[in-house]
Amino acid sequence: MATLVVVTHGVGNHPEDFYLAWEEILRAHHPDGDFQVVGLWWEDLLEKVAEKFPIVEDEFADVVAAFGFGQLAKLLDSSTFDQVRDFFMDVLVYLAMGEMTDYIQTSVALRLKEVLRDQGAEAEETLLIGHSLGAVSLPHVVWRERNAIGYIPYRGLILLAPPLGMASPLPSVIKDPLGAMPGVHGMDRLQILTAFAREWDEGALHLLINRHDIVCADVRFPVGGVAVDPIPVRQGFRDAELAVLEAECAGSVSRFTQGAADPRKVAANHDVALYLQRPELDGAFAHLIGEAP
């Protein structure tokens, strides 16, 4: 039976049929693979919450600038900076608006179940792929399901450019993406990662991280002959966190370097198409859809 591949977008303006572009690349790389791609669209939820809390788009942007993002603005052209700012604004919408995090997680979790119902698929034959902020919401959603039924029923989870390593500068106000996992009260980051990685079979969990992608890595850009990290918050996992993931679920982290550490390449280095064409993804995807090596 064909593997159902449910893909989840990140930030940006995504149409409901965003998954078609993903499918085209996956098909090109796996022409003989027996799988079906469907999209888990949640753009409307982010917009609904952003509309409810417009201060994120207005005054709060100044607060973010006050955290030191002004340096980033100097490095990037205005268009690229707007994209980066929009990303962090969407992260804030998702994580900083109190019960809205719970609301979005609940709604996305329900949509995932509806997708499976509509496709007539079982979770055990379903592979989940998330990119960017979608690579945050998917772990949250499957963890919510795990809390309810005692295990994660999906065959596998692939996270492209996951901002899960991001550390909040004010964790008591804005949760870390890891701290926003439902029901992890009292657990530290290493405990959360340990518990999450242990829930998967070996080979079922994959995180793909481009070292030159500012969303999931602390990229240093050359400024006046000196390598500078212009973003004041930590985006990438710490070494100890990567070690935990690797120890608890061997082979779960793939780090690579693609694209120049150039402020003009910030968007390109985060592009989902870059990740979908990586050989690391080819291997993980082939394994999880049961494709012969």
Added chain:
Amino acid sequence: MRRPAKGGAWLVVASLLLVAAPAAAGNVPAVAELDVYIDQVKGLAAQLPDPPGDDGEIRAYLVGCVERATFLRDLAASPETERPLLFIELKRFTAYRNGAKDSLGKLTPLGRRLLRQENRKAWPPLGHYLMDDYVASLVIRKALFERKYFEEDDPKQANLLEGWINSRFDLLRSRDGEEAWYRSHGVSAWEATVRTEPVVLVSHSTDVAVLFAGGLLYNFFPEVGQDPDDPFAASVKDDLWSRQVKRVGLRGGAGALFGGGGPSLLLAAGMQLRAISLWATYEPEETAWSLAVGVSDWRWLKRLRPILPYFGGP
């Protein structure tokens, strides 16, 4: 239990239902399925060395799972056990397992393999019985969140401070699986508001003021369940309170009164019903009390427009 052996049994069952009432108590595992789980986990524990050495934690976890499963199995085997009680015990077993898994420390490669086998092979046939309840809880919680935050009477726009306060305090925030008199499926009926809003004095003068006001509101939730024709849709049944009153609460604030002599300090305490607040106001400079009306949702101004001229409005 049809015929409780002891007089307090009904009370116990009633309290269990109150603590962890399932959103949808569906099928429950049969004795044979529980036996399979118990045998499998015992088999996993038997693979550990004796003494377990560095595998002591995983051994304790597996033994704990067997004990809980045996209790559940005995409950399932009893003809007096009713299905809702068994379902609640299955949920408690699940919560126990989750907590035990999360608190496991460092594991050896053998420990990791045994944990995976228990978790990915032995448990799923039991955990699968909770899936319908999980979907039901998603449907219901989503509907409750939308009633609380996105319904017509709630201001279309809120602010960061409200978001933070409502996620900060136990009384206000949602809690998965936690029930209390003020909660429905974990969603709290209480809500804090911190807003700037216009008010119009309606006694002694018709001056206009702007208040920075905080409040604690209680939302009257409707009865929410799954739509019988579509388990992914909510069936919402309003009662008189949830339909007509929707939310009510107390508020306090301070702001500026724009009278003839320029702005002056105005203090206020009030009560909010839906989007409308009735305020008792006090001007310290004039030592004057008054009454005022305010709206926390500016869209209500459209509805009030026909009567605003009577209160000094447009």
